[in-house]
Amino acid sequence: MPENALLTTHRPRRVYLAEPNGYCAGVYMAVKALVWMVQIFDAPVYCYHEIVHNRFVVECFERAGVVFVDSIDEVPEGAPVMLSAHGSAPEVLEDGEQRAGIVIDAVCPLVAKVHHEVKRRAAKGFDIIFVGHEGHDEAVGTMARAPSNITLVEPETGLAGFKPRDPGKVALFAQTTLGMHEWEAIRAEASGRYENLETSRKSDLCYATTNRQDAVLEMSAECDLILVVGSDNSSNTNALVRTARMRGAAAYRIDSADAIRSEWLEAADVVGLTAGASAPDHLVREVLDRLDPAEGWSLFRVTEEDEYFPLPRGLRSLLGALVSTVRIGFAAPSNGTGPLDYDRRVTATDALAMLESFPSGEPALPAAGLLGVHMVGESVADPGLVEDGHLEE
Numbered sequence: 001m002p003e004n005a006l007l008t009t010h011r012p013r014r015v016y017l018a019e020p021n022g023y024c025a026g027v028y029m030a031v032k033a034l035v036w037m038v039q040i041f042d043a044p045v046y047c048y049h050e051i052v053h054n055r056f057v058v059e060c061f062e063r064a065g066v067v068f069v070d071s072i073d074e075v076p077e078g079a080p081v082m083l084s085a086h087g088s089a090p091e092v093l094e095d096g097e098q099r100a101g102i103v104i105d106a107v108c109p110l111v112a113k114v115h116h117e118v119k120r121r122a123a124k125g126f127d128i129i130f131v132g133h134e135g136h137d138e139a140v141g142t143m144a145r146a147p148s149n150i151t152l153v154e155p156e157t158g159l160a161g162f163k164p165r166d167p168g169k170v171a172l173f174a175q176t177t178l179g180m181h182e183w184e185a186i187r188a189e190a191s192g193r194y195e196n197l198e199t200s201r202k203s204d205l206c207y208a209t210t211n212r213q214d215a216v217l218e219m220s221a222e223c224d225l226i227l228v229v230g231s232d233n234s235s236n237t238n239a240l241v242r243t244a245r246m247r248g249a250a251a252y253r254i255d256s257a258d259a260i261r262s263e264w265l266e267a268a269d270v271v272g273l274t275a276g277a278s279a280p281d282h283l284v285r286e287v288l289d290r291l292d293p294a295e296g297w298s299l300f301r302v303t304e305e306d307e308y309f310p311l312p313r314g315l316r317s318l319l320g321a322l323v324s325t326v327r328i329g330f331a332a333p334s335n336g337t338g339p340l341d342y343d344r345r346v347t348a349t350d351a352l353a354m355l356e357s358f359p360s361g362e363p364a365l366p367a368a369g370l371l372g373v374h375m376v377g378e379s380v381a382d383p384g385l386v387e388d389g390h391l392e393e
């Protein structure tokens with residue numbers, strides 16, 4: 001039995017690990033982007049809102065000298081600032097550009113797509129229903145795209161409070177991380193009320209949200225208990241818990257293995273495990289270790305993911321300029337490799353591991369190294385999960 005296995009007489013017989021689970025392409029992109037900011041600039045680097053909604057990830061950046069703020073006013077004049085993956089109001093970007101030395105917007109492209117659709121419909125005079133959670137960073141950023149035309153509707157309350165000026169010109173959009181069942185209920189209600197309703201062809205729920213929910217839905221039918229790794233302010237994590245419960249499974253969110261309660265396992269022969277899109281892989285591995293299933297674990301795979309989002313455009317320009325400068329300084333001819341060429345191969349786990357390897361405020365590597373001169377071709381080893389029930393080291 002592993003040292004950290006649960007001290008309980010109720011050891012599950014089997015664990016299914018949902019696939020896909022954990023980090024999505026938007027989180028990969030945002031985490032790597034902020035790691036680059038920490039490496040390029042002297043500390044502190046500022047970040048407007050938590051870069052992603054995971055306590056572990058945020059604390060990791062704080063140890064490396066990142067200061068998270070809820071207002072651009074808290075950023076000292078001239079300091080570098082990154083805007084979170086959830087998307088920010090246009091005023092935040094404008095204020096940041098006025099105040100900060102450099103502003104990099106790490107908004108997920110799938111959130112940016114919803115921003116674009118909202119703006120487009122508002123410009124055509126539509127009244128817009130936005131299904132989301134009041135106060136969530138993504139909802140706040142999206143609502144700010146068309147404040148005079150948009151009404152926030154909570155998934156639990158439905159359309160009761162929505163009164164369009166013209167029922168023939170209504171559009172419906174959603175936070176990317178809702179429960180699919182919640183989105184479908186609101187869409188059915190809105191379509192029944194507004195004949196010419198304009199909305200996304202499928203939904204605004206992103207691929208990561210829907211894939212993780214599909215896996216949990218199927219897995220719930222086979223499990224006595226579902227555990228979801230993720231932080232309490234992570235919308236897609238909470239949606240996974242609601243999805244499993246909607247299917248009739250006992251389901252709990254946990255920040256880490258330490259949050260598992262032994263009483264949950266009393267009647268749990270088979271446990272399903274998944275993680276929200278901002279939960280680091282190592283936390284999932286620790287939960288597997290802690291559960292220590294008698295007959296081992298296996299993947300519960302519903303689909304493969306290979307989405308990749310490049311670093312934010314502003315950061316790519318900055319890195320490109322730095323690469324050129326370093327190459328000129330080293331009189332090194334360009335061979336077409338550099339941080340932007342190997343970015344696809346670097347995971348958020350790799351990037352966070354790099355962050356942990358250097359003390360607060362100190363760049364990890366000399367500039368020549370971080371710009372790809374000695375890192376090219378060195379894929380950082382990532383101890384990952386493999387399918388046959390053990391951890392690959």
Ligand code: SF4
Nearest residue numbers: 024026108176206277
């Ligand atoms: S959960 Fe979806 S919308 Fe959010 S960052 Fe990930 S891919 Fe983007």
